[in-house]
Every structure is written in C-alpha cells, then in structure tokens.
C-alpha cells in the first residue's frame with residue numbers, strides 16, 4: 269500500500285435541524301399545547317401568523333461530529349456502526365453530495381460512489397445510455413468507456429435489457445448495473461454504501477470479489493456495511509461510528525470484534541460466550557441471545573404494538589448441581605432509564621428440573637414503546653436471588669421504528685416513552701361537576 273494520502277478529512281461535522289411542527293393533524297401534539305394553542309387561536313391568531321417559528325420546535329441535531337480521517341491510496345476501509353450512526357452522511361460528504369457544516373475534505377482522484385440504488389442513473393435512459401452518462405460524469409472519454417463496456421454488461425448480467433430504460437429494471441437489476449458501473453469505470457476512490465443489502469447471495473459474492481480486485485489494483489475503497497463478515501474479509505482497517513463520532517478505529521477484525529462485543533451492533537443474534545460486560549459467579553453462563561419477531565425470525569426492528577421475542581441459551585459449568593434457577597430480563601431505554609425488570613416467577617414460569625442447559629423464549633406482547641433503541645440485560649441466578657450466576661448487561665437490543673398499524677403521526681422520543689391508546693369519551697354537559705367554574709374570556 270502506498271503512503272500517498274488520497275482522502276484527508278478534518279473536523280467534519282454535519283448538522284441538521286429537525287422540525288417538530290405543532291398543531292398539524294398528523295403530528296405530535298401535547299395536551300398542554302392543545303390548550304395553549306386554543307387560547308392563542310382564540311385571541312390572537314394574527315399575532316403568530318407572521319412568525320411560524322413560534323409554532324414549531326426546532327431541534328438541532330449533529331449527524332456527524334469531529335470526524336478526522338486519513339486514507340491512503342489503495343487502502344480499503346470499512347465503516348461500521350448502528351443505524352443512524354452517520355455512515356451514509358460521512359460517505360455523502362466524502363463524495364461531495366452534501367456539504368459539511370464544519371471542517372473540510374481533501375480528495376485526490378476521481379470518486380465513484382454507490383450510495384443508494386442507482387445514484388446518478390437517469391430513469392428514462394437505457395442501461396447502455398446510463399453507462400456512458402456515468403462514465404462521462406467520472407471524467408472518462410468515450411473510448412475509455414467503450415473499452416470497459418462489455419465487461420460492465422457481462423458483470424451486471426443485463427445483456428437482454430441493455431436497451432430498456434432503467435426505470436423498468438427490477439431493483440436487483442438496477443443494483444447490478446449500478447455496482448458494475450461504479451466498480452469498472454476505474455475510479456481512484458470507490459465509495460460503496462451497503463450494496464450487499466440488495467441482490468441475491470451469488471451477486472453479493474461477486475460484488476465482494478470485485479471490490480477485492482479493485483483494491484488489489486491499488487485503488488481506494490470505502491465500504492459501509494452491516495455485514496461484519498464482509499467487512500472483516502474485505503477491509504484491512506475499519507472505523508466505528510457512534511452517534512456521529514468515531515469511537516474506534518484500527519485493524520478491521522479488532523474493530524469488528526469490539527463492536528460486536530459492545531452490544532452496539534445491529535445484529536439480532538449475539539454470541540454471549542465472551543461478552544465483556546457481565547458479572548456473576550459464572551457457574552451458569554449465557555451462550556447466545558437473539559431478538560425475534562412473532563414468527564420466530566431473527567430481527568431487531570419492530571413497530572409499536574408488535575410482539576417482541578427474546579430467545580437465549582444458558583449452560584451450567586461442570587460443578588453445578590442445582591435443580592432450580594431463576595431468570596430475569598431487564599429492559600432499559602437508550603438514555604439509560606430502567607423500564608422494567610421481568611422475572612420468570614411473575615409470569616408463573618420456573619425451571620425446577622434444570623439439568624445443565626436450557627434454551628428459552630420470552631414473548632413481550634404488544635410492545636407499546638415510542639421509537640427508540642431499547643437494551644436488554646439477561647440475568648440468571650439462584651432461586652433465593654442471593655447468588656448471581658451470570659448477568660450480562662445490555663447484550664441485546666431492538667429498535668422501535670414507527671407506529672406500524674397503530675399510528676402514522678410523528679412520535680419524537682422527547683414527547684414520551686409509552687404509546688397508550690386510552691378510551692376517550694364525550695360526556696354530556698350535564699355531567700360537569702357542579703363546582704366547575706365556567707371559562708372566563710379575559711377582556712383585551
């Protein structure tokens with residue numbers, strides 16, 4: 269690998285303003301706002317009409333913060349982190365698709381980026397025309413593009429559809445062509461965001477192979493992925509982003525291992541054998557844990573009101589002979605608030621004939637929590653609660669991503685934690701308490 273620096277980013281930051289509009293039908297509205305707004309409306313709508321900012325809550329939000337990055341020619345860097353960590357934002361800044369709020373980027377060479385399916389593709393143009401268009405955007409001559417043309421078409425396996433407008437392509441075909449163009453048009457820097465999420469296993473394998481070739485040719489690759497095996501296999505180094513900041517960097521295998529062990533990963537299944545944050549005697553130990561949907565499929569993203577299943581396995585060491593163990597699960601929010609402690613006994617569940625290993629499934633029904641990330645800790649101890657055998661903290665996590673069947677309104681986490689749908693009833697006037705004072709309209 270050369271020592272020539274091709275990407276130099278200093279103090280990169282990206283700020284967004286999140287707007288929570290009050291009063292809209294589909295937006296969050298707190299009860300106190302309904303009352304306050306009602307009074308305002310009644311007296312002085314005109315007063316506020318010219319100043320809409322008074323009707324909105326603007327929240328400053330840093331998607332990226334103080335990121336320094338130096339990438340050498342021929343380096344293949346993996347960028348990992350949870351959903352919303354800022355990975356795509358970083359790639360967009362590096363590809364000059366968006367401007368940073370702070371800091372600056374220096375780039376040496378042509379950058380081809382594959383950020384979303386078919387970025388840079390024109391839907392009305394055919395596959396053939398888009399290949400030429402993208403080549404031209406990358407600064408290549410017609411002759412250079414023609415030289416690569418057959419290779420691109422063969423890689424994308426779209427020969428038959430070459431003269432069809434890409435808007436008629438399936439998402440897989442779109443992706444194949446987009447990847448083939450980005451990888452074959454010899455950019456000096458190739459920026460790839462989560463391509464492996466689309467396409468079948470064979471295509472994913474082919475993409476990984478191609479990215480490896482690109483790297484071998486001495487070109488630089490930045491690769492964002494949630495596929496930890498691919499990151500470890502393909503990248504020499506990696507950085508871990510968390511809440512917009514770089515929290516770890518170094519050889520890819522080490523960064524990936526620390527990321528998985530920290531419970532910060534987006535993995536639904538977690539190997540708990542070497543999980544670091546745990547206490548207890550270790551006479552019984554958790555082996556793995558998994559978040560599942562109601563059909564038993566491994567997943568971490570849920571809508572409000574869905575059933576969330578936690579499955580795990582634990583095993584006793586050789587000298588352990590107790591026939592009973594007690595289990596508990598602790599649930600907390602992303603800002604550390606303990607939400608509940610679910611003990612097996614409260615659900616009339618007990619293991620009375622334990623003989624060394626158990627696999628358990630716990631269904632949390634109708635989870636009515638606001639969108640956020642929630643963390644689970646697993647506990648196994650003696651029936652007396654005195655001995656803690658194993659207590660693995662924040663080892664599993666799941667995401668509530670939206671209102672699902674229950675609501676389409678926006679639900680900022682700052683507005684609450686529990687999504688309740690109480691019964692609302694309109695009462696006749698006669699049912700007012702006799703002592704109720706009538707509402708007095710103050711004179712202006």
Ligand SMILES: Nc1ncnc2c1ncn2[C@@H]1O[C@H](COP(=O)(O)OP(=O)(O)OP(=O)(O)O)[C@@H](O)[C@H]1O
Pocket residue numbers: 284285286331349350351352353354355356357358
């Ligand atoms: N245009 C925008 N306006 C407001 N917020 C934004 C905008 N674009 C991104 N964000 C926010 O910035 C944060 C970082 O987003 P980004 O897309 O970089 O995350 P990511 O690490 O790529 O996540 P994922 O793994 O889900 O792709 C998120 O909280 C996202 O909601």
Ligand SMILES: [Mg+2]
Pocket residue numbers: 355356357461
């Ligand atoms: Mg992203």
